[in-house]
Amino acid sequence: MNSTIILGIESSCDDTSAAVIRDGVMLSNVIASQAVHTSFGGVVPELASRAHQLNIIPVVHEALKRAGIEKSELSAIAFTRGPGLLGSLLVGTSFAKGFAQALNLPLVDVNHLQAHVLAHYISEGKPDERRPEFPFLCLLVSGGNSQIVLVKAYNDMEVIGQTIDDAAGEAFDKCAKVMGLPYPGGPHIDRLAKEGNPKAFTFNKPQIPGYNYSFSGLKTSFLYLLRDKIKENPNFVEENLNDLCASLQATVVDILMNKLRKAASELNIRQVAVAGGVSANSALRQAFLDFGVKHNWEVYIPPFAFTTDNAAMIAITGYFKYQHNDFCSIEEVPFARVSD
Ligand code: KG4
Numbered sequence: 001m002n003s004t005i006i007l008g009i010e011s012s013c014d015d016t017s018a019a020v021i022r023d024g025v026m027l028s029n030v031i032a033s034q035a036v037h038t039s040f041g042g043v044v045p046e047l048a049s050r051a052h053q054l055n056i057i058p059v060v061h062e063a064l065k066r067a068g069i070e071k072s073e074l075s076a077i078a079f080t081r082g083p084g085l086l087g088s089l090l091v092g093t094s095f096a097k098g099f100a101q102a103l104n105l106p107l108v109d110v111n112h113l114q115a116h117v118l119a120h121y122i123s124e125g126k127p128d129e130r131r132p133e134f135p136f137l138c139l140l141v142s143g144g145n146s147q148i149v150l151v152k153a154y155n156d157m158e159v160i161g162q163t164i165d166d167a168a169g170e171a172f173d174k175c176a177k178v179m180g181l182p183y184p185g186g187p188h189i190d191r192l193a194k195e196g197n198p199k200a201f202t203f204n205k206p207q208i209p210g211y212n213y214s215f216s217g218l219k220t221s222f223l224y225l226l227r228d229k230i231k232e233n234p235n236f237v238e239e240n241l242n243d244l245c246a247s248l249q250a251t252v253v254d255i256l257m258n259k260l261r262k263a264a265s266e267l268n269i270r271q272v273a274v275a276g277g278v279s280a281n282s283a284l285r286q287a288f289l290d291f292g293v294k295h296n297w298e299v300y301i302p303p304f305a306f307t308t309d310n311a312a313m314i315a316i317t318g319y320f321k322y323q324h325n326d327f328c329s330i331e332e333v334p335f336a337r338v339s340d
Contacts, residue, residue, distance in 0.1 A: 003300040004075045004322055007063070007099075008315025009056075011110045012084025012093030013143075014043045016055035017311035020067035021319055025123045027067035027314040029305065030059050041183045049087035056095050063311070071103055076327070078318020082335035083144070089334035099332055108318040109328040112309075113338070116140055116275040117151055119306040119313035119322065132300045136213075136271035139260050141278035143169035143184065146213045146256070148263050151273075154320040160267075161211025161259055168252055169278045171215035175222045175248055179237050189245040190281050196246030198283075201225060203251045211263045213255065222248060253283045257291060265295065273300035280307040 003022050010017040014037055019029040032055040037043045045140075064071065082089055100107045117138045121131055132138075132151070140147045146168045148161040166174070169186055176185020186274035204221040206214040226244075229236040237244065264272055274288055285301055292299035306313060321327070 005069060005073055006315045006318045006322060007077050008311040008318055009079040009092045009096050009110050010309055010311040010314045011052045012080045013088060013309055014048045015309040016059050017051045017309065018060040019263040019311035019315045020063050020069050021315040024319055025125045026312050027069065028063045029310055030063040030066065031310055032059050033141060038182060041177055045085045045087050048085055049091055052088055052091035056091055066296060074103060074105055076108050076318060076322050078108040078110050080112045080305060080314050082112065083338050084112055086334060086336045093334045104308060106327045108321045109332050110314045110317045111200050112282060113145060113174035114157060115313040115317040117149055117157060118154060118317045119275055119302050120273055120300050122312050122316045123307055124241050132271045132273045136273055137264055137269050138273040138275055139256060140276045141168045141256060142276035143167060143173065148211050148260060160263060163213040163215060165216035166212050168215055168256060171219050171252060174219050178223060178226060179241065186278060190250055192242050193246040193249040196242030198204045198246040198250035198266050200243035205255055207212060213259060218251060220238060249283050253287050257287050261291060261295065270297050272297045277308045280304055
């Protein structure tokens with residue numbers, strides 16, 4: 001039987017990525033991150049689009065080269081259609097369309113959030129790989145989303161809870177910014193928290209029903225604490241940086257895990273996974289392992305490389321869709337928001 005070889009293209013935010021997957025096994029996953037945004041304290045959409053434009057062709061060439069695959073061997077092109085920054089998505093979408101037309105290949109459109117969840121199915125060809133069995137719960141936490149997803153099949157996912165305001169990553173990034181840490185702040189908070197006391201400060205936790213999240217109250221509570229303490233001691237942040245990071249991180253992890261535990265117990269699901277950029281967080285990873293032992297869950301934590309934006313997750317989703325002849329037309333346009 002012929003192999004199925006998918007080229008995946010990801011350009012939804014500030015990472016230009018291309019990956020090649022053969023029969024579910026990753027052959028390459030090339031990511032060009034954009035340093036241009038660091039000095040602005042956040043992603044500047046126009047700069048992101050321009051950087052994608054510069055990066056996309058070299059990144060695709062590199063992905064094919066590392067995979068040892070010729071263009072003529074590809075079975076289909078999968079690309080991120082949304083959600084994300086529209087200008088960024090347009091670069092990847094237009095490239096994918098042009099490449100597919102030139103090579104006379106089918107096109108597969110991929111939902112970025114669905115791809116984060118399906119990243120758990122990327123094989124790296126290792127013998128000890130584990131994959132969640134359907135149905136499972138996935139905590140999807142990134143800079144733009146905080147959701148609990150009930151995953152019934154590769155193409156049947158139900159969002160049973162989500163943030164009603166800020167995402168968990170956004171809360172990390174915004175609080176990091178007021179402490180003077182570079183963007184994105186999540187990884188810096190994670191690093192500094194390792195030396196801090198998670199019980200040093202307490203912050204408001206949201207009281208909202210169901211499986212939904214809210215992080216804007218925590219952000220405000222954090223800002224007010226800093227404002228009041230800085231009045232008493234202008235060096236408060238510098239002197240308490242590790243404890244502030246540890247306490248903030250512990251609160252975010254607590255909020256995330258409590259709702260997940262509630263969902264798992266009420267729906268009686270023991271297969272529990274985490275995905276998205278914030279799943280790189282070491283305290284969240286540890287909490288997953290601890291909850292797994294305590295509540296008898298089978299936990300699935302992705303390798304670091306598949307937590308943040310990457311094209312391997314787009315290619316694996318494309319692979320599933322390819323197997324079901326789930327292709328898209330050349331007229332398909334990107335969407336910025338899930339509701340578009
Ligand atoms: O999924 P992702 O790469 O991209 C988008 O949301 O577009 O997630 C990025 C988010 C950022 O908010 C970043 O601060 C957060 O993931 N993040 C982390 C860590 N690594 C990345 N947050 C906490 N701890 C980390 N180690």
